[in-house]
Amino acid sequence: MHNINELNSILSEADCLVSEAQLNEALDKMAQQIIDDLADKQPIVICVMNGGLLPTGALLQRLQFPLELDYVHASRYGMNTSGSDLNWTRYPQTDFKDRVVLIVDDIFDQGHTVEAIIKWFEENGARSVYSATVINKLHDRKVEMRPDYIGLDIEDRFLFGYGMDYQGYFRNLQGIYAVKGK
Numbered sequence: 001m002h003n004i005n006e007l008n009s010i011l012s013e014a015d016c017l018v019s020e021a022q023l024n025e026a027l028d029k030m031a032q033q034i035i036d037d038l039a040d041k042q043p044i045v046i047c048v049m050n051g052g053l054l055p056t057g058a059l060l061q062r063l064q065f066p067l068e069l070d071y072v073h074a075s076r077y078g079m080n081t082s083g084s085d086l087n088w089t090r091y092p093q094t095d096f097k098d099r100v101v102l103i104v105d106d107i108f109d110q111g112h113t114v115e116a117i118i119k120w121f122e123e124n125g126a127r128s129v130y131s132a133t134v135i136n137k138l139h140d141r142k143v144e145m146r147p148d149y150i151g152l153d154i155e156d157r158f159l160f161g162y163g164m165d166y167q168g169y170f171r172n173l174q175g176i177y178a179v180k181g182k
């Protein structure tokens, strides 16, 4: 457990890059695009834990059509930050063979996570795989593909809030912050 005074000063000194209102506007636009494309496709929405939790909940509230929900946990950070191999600790339980799948995550940074998850679903029998991330971080260290639905482009800093953690904390914030000086 971290010192609460240190955590509070990280938050109070951080730069707020995206407000709750800006997040909601971006989520509304993403949801409308998803509705236009998938409302008649009975997709399986896949939340990529842990970061995808808030974005998935926010999108689901805006998607009032027939869909199913499942989640995966597949992570490269903390294990091997340079490679694209994922450490899967939870596979989906819903039968997605020949189904349309929508992957939802918080951030598309280098893109290895979303790219590898899409590939896994495609190789294991999904009919088609779409992807959505609230944040796209702007830099030139990325994989070639891009998510089908992106909320906001953000500068290349260490971010937290709205799914993203600072040392395990602050995933719950209704805004996106950058650590001071980073």
Ligand SMILES: O=P(O)(O)OC[C@H]1O[C@H](OP(=O)(O)OP(=O)(O)O)[C@H](O)[C@@H]1O
Binding pocket: 048, 049, 050, 051, 052, 074, 075, 076, 077, 105, 106, 107, 108, 109, 110, 111, 112, 113, 114, 164, 165
């Ligand atoms: O685009 P990339 O460079 O691959 O990075 C993005 C991934 O990193 C974070 O997850 P992380 O593996 O840290 O796990 P978490 O969701 O539990 O925080 C985030 O939630 C994305 O899944």
Ligand SMILES: Nc1nc2[nH]cnc2c(=O)[nH]1
Binding pocket: 077, 107, 109, 157, 158, 159, 160, 164, 165, 166
């Ligand atoms: N918390 C956090 N996780 C990430 N995973 C990939 N990029 C980031 C980031 O900027 N912040």
